[in-house]
Amino acid sequence: xxxxxxGVALFVYKRxxxxxxxxxxxxxxxxxxxxxxxxxxxxxDDLKLLKEVNxxxxxxxxxxxxxxxxxxxxxxxxxxxxxxxxxxxxxxRIILLExxxxxxxxxxxxxxxxxxxxxxxxxxxxxxxxxxxxxxxKDYLYDxxxxxxxxxxxQAIWRRSWRFFERCPIAFEKIIEAxxxxxxxxxxxxxxxxxxxQQLEGKLDSIGVWWTWSVIKNNGVCVNPVVSRIQNIGYDGxxxxxxxxxxxxxxxxxxxxxxxxxxxxxxxxxxPLINRRLxxxxxxxxxxxxxxxxxxxxxxx
Numbered sequence: 015x016x017x018x019x020x021g022v023a024l025f026v027y028k029r030x031x032x033x034x035x036x037x038x039x040x041x042x043x044x045x046x047x048x049x050x051x052x053x054x055x056x057x058x059d060d061l062k063l064l065k066e067v068n069x070x071x072x073x074x075x076x077x078x079x080x081x082x083x084x085x086x087x088x089x090x091x092x093x094x095x096x097x098x099x100x101x102x103x104x105x106x107r108i109i110l111l112e113x114x115x116x117x118x119x120x121x122x123x124x125x126x127x128x129x130x131x132x133x134x135x136x137x138x139x140x141x142x143x144x145x146x147x148x149x150x151x152k153d154y155l156y157d158x159x160x161x162x163x164x165x166x167x168x169q170a171i172w173r174r175s176w177r178f179f180e181r182c183p184i185a186f187e188k189i190i191e192a193x194x195x196x197x198x199x200x201x202x203x204x205x206x207x208x209x210x211x212q213q214l215e216g217k218l219d220s221i222g223v224w225w226t227w228s229v230i231k232n233n234g235v236c237v238n239p240v241v242s243r244i245q246n247i248g249y250d251g252x253x254x255x256x257x258x259x260x261x262x263x264x265x266x267x268x269x270x271x272x273x274x275x276x277x278x279x280x281x282x283x284x285x286p287l288i289n290r291r292l293x294x295x296x297x298x299x300x301x302x303x304x305x306x307x308x309x310x311x312x313x314x315x
Contacts, residue, residue: 020126020170021105023049023097025090026113028059030066032247037074039117047078051097054084067113091221095181098221102173114248115168117143121243125170127276128158128237137282139175139234140225143168144244147264148291157276160235160284161292162202166222167262168244178232181224198230203293206230235282 022045026033040048050071055064071081082100084093094110101108109125111117118124121143132138138160144167150159189195189210199206206226212218229236242264 021101023110028063042119043122045077054086056087109170116245118243140164140236141170145242
């Protein structure tokens with residue numbers, strides 16, 4: 015049997031209800047095969063939750079599955095790096111979801127159209143199925159837009175672009191010293207600098223930070239939908255790397271999720287106004303987190 019160009023992967027841990035919702039969304043996408051990477055327990059974990067996740071993924075009967083169950087906890091970064099490398103050895107590109115990213119019924123169709131459209135465009139390094147709830151210019155007539163940063167809420171990566179992935183970039187001190195590097199980071203969002211710092215200090219364990227750095231370093235751009243194909247349900251306090259907030263909640267209406275030919279911009283350019291609105295949105299969330307942190311320190315939260 016001929017191998018598909020695209021491998022679809024789901025990474026799960028210990029959130030059975032979130033996992034079920036993601037699988038319900040994937041089922042409506044008529045998948046033929048799904049790779050699942052299930053991380054193992056940490057010390058003190060609730061093993062009942064992990065067993066429930068395991069039962070859920072093993073009960074899938076609507077598509078072929080290939081399940082990799084870790085006996086020990088690798089952490090999200092190690093698990094995803096292993097999974098991405100495994101699939102890109104067998105497929106030319108990967109669509110990956112974490113266990114809190116619920117896809118619309120046309121998520122796979124949207125991702126495949128974008129992957130096909132920019133298959134040979136080296137500058138385009140990533141496709142994301144999620145978009146932040148920002149306002150788009152009334153005269154913007156396309157179904158996708160470009161950013162300088164990647165978003166990990168349901169994304170796709172080509173084998174050709176993954177070869178640029180760097181997990182251990184230049185030392186943090188050099189990033190500070192190199193003004194041109196800092197300008198590139200800030201253009202993609204001032205939060206990138208602080209997430210890199212957290213990653214280098216061991217306070218964050220996410221390949222999303224390193225992957226965004228790899229895109230920025232190589233002057234790449236990423237594809238994002240104007241209408242989100244992903245609802246991230248992980249900002250409910252159950253996640254490892256995100257707190258509780260409704261900041262990233264999107265108005266996700268099935269009638270907006272349409273199968274059909276997407277309208278692509280004629281040039282691979284980041285729209286300055288959209289990029290500015292996106293960065294303003296994210297920076298606002300940083301201010302909110304800072305305020306919440308102060309409240310916790312002062313004992314008001």
